[in-house]
Amino acid sequence: xxxxxxxxxxxxxxALACAVLSLLIxxxxxxxxxxxxxxxxxxxxxxxxxxxxxxxxxxNIASFQYTLTRPxxxxxxxxxxxxxxxxxxxSNSLAALHSRNHKFGETSCYTCHADYDMFGAVTTxxxxxxxxxxxxxxxxxxxxxxxxxxxxxxxxxxxxxxxxQCHSTTAKGxxxxxxxxxxxxxxxxxxxxxxxxxxxxxxxxxRPGAKKGAAP
Amino acid sequence: xRTPTAKTxxxxxxxxxxxxxxxxxxxxxxxxxLLLVIAMSVGQGIAIMSLALYLLGVALDLQTQGGAYIPYxxxxxxxxxxxxxxxxxxxxxxPVEKSGPPKE
Numbered sequence: 001x002x003x004x005x006x007x008x009x010x011x012x013x014x015a016l017a018c019a020v021l022s023l024l025i026x027x028x029x030x031x032x033x034x035x036x037x038x039x040x041x042x043x044x045x046x047x048x049x050x051x052x053x054x055x056x057x058x059x060n061i062a063s064f065q066y067t068l069t070r071p072x073x074x075x076x077x078x079x080x081x082x083x084x085x086x087x088x089x090x091s092n093s094l095a096a097l098h099s100r101n102h103k104f105g106e107t108s109c110y111t112c113h114a115d116y117d118m119f120g121a122v123t124t125x126x127x128x129x130x131x132x133x134x135x136x137x138x139x140x141x142x143x144x145x146x147x148x149x150x151x152x153x154x155x156x157x158x159x160x161x162x163x164x165q166c167h168s169t170t171a172k173g174x175x176x177x178x179x180x181x182x183x184x185x186x187x188x189x190x191x192x193x194x195x196x197x198x199x200x201x202x203x204x205x206x207r208p209g210a211k212k213g214a215a216p
Numbered sequence: 217x218r219t220p221t222a223k224t225x226x227x228x229x230x231x232x233x234x235x236x237x238x239x240x241x242x243x244x245x246x247x248x249x250l251l252l253v254i255a256m257s258v259g260q261g262i263a264i265m266s267l268a269l270y271l272l273g274v275a276l277d278l279q280t281q282g283g284a285y286i287p288y289x290x291x292x293x294x295x296x297x298x299x300x301x302x303x304x305x306x307x308x309x310x311p312v313e314k315s316g317p318p319k320e
Binding site: 012015016019020022023026027029030036041044045047048049052055056059060062063066067072075076128129132135136 | 222223226227229230231233234236237238240241243244245247248249250252253255256260263266267270274277
């Protein structure tokens with residue numbers, strides 16, 4: 001029996017178990033067609049009401065947790081180059097370095113690209129819906145890494161706030177290295193990735209002949 | 217089940233719930249973005265509609281039967297009647313003798 005290592009896996013197991021129970025009750029009703037007495041009504045209330053509600057709740061939480069992970073971000077083929085670089089143990093790109101950090105773990109894409117504000121999760125998921133729409137309408141027939149499609153670009157400039165979640169601009173080591181530009185970095189007039197620009201080196205925009213204006 | 221309408225509603229509710237459960241279960245096993253979006257929107261919509269259909273079907277069934285099932289209860293055993301004092305007997309007035317000429 002597979003072991004359960006996380007809350008997400010536990011929720012998945014609960015959701016699957018309740019879905020199976022609901023399906024069994026539905027199949028029982030369709031095969032037997034019993035009279036609608038109290039027992040039948042109670043069974044159907046479980047199968048059509050209680051179990052689906054549990055599936056919906058636990059399934060939503062588990063699915064939302066999964067959408068934060070790197071395999072989910074890389075499940076669209078146009079993200080292949082980004083995923084391969086992030087998971088390459090020999091790569092020194094920012095994406096790979098952060099993905100190897102155990103504090104980011106599997107959620108390295110989301111940690112850096114999610115909006116860092118009160119409703120950041122909501123706005124990030126809204127952008128995710130845009131990604132899905134663009135993927136279906138513009139990238140569905142493209143090459144293995146999205147060749148032939150329009151260049152992938154980030155919706156808005158990458159904010160320093162995403163970096164400063166972890167890299168404090170008041171730390172001694174940081175001040176020693178960035179002493180002259182600290183105020184500009186804090187006010188976003190200088191962007192972190194202007195200097196630390198090897199972020200996603202395998203992206204199509206980095207390949208020879210790529211159009212300008214694509215993502216770094 | 218007496219009315220065909222209620223029977224049909226419950227049948228479609230069961231079918232809808234099964235479709236929704238297949239969607240949601242598949243999403244958990246194969247979490248592809250498109251499948252996830254469909255399950256979280258269309259799948260849950262179908263499940264909610266199915267539950268509403270089922271409740272409507274049960275309500276129609278109960279209405280046809282003339283109301284909810286209320287179990288028959290034996291009437292409680294009556295307690296011993298409280299002794300009621302009878303009203304005091306009213307004394308009847310004494311018959312008034314009619315005065316008249318003496319009988320011969």
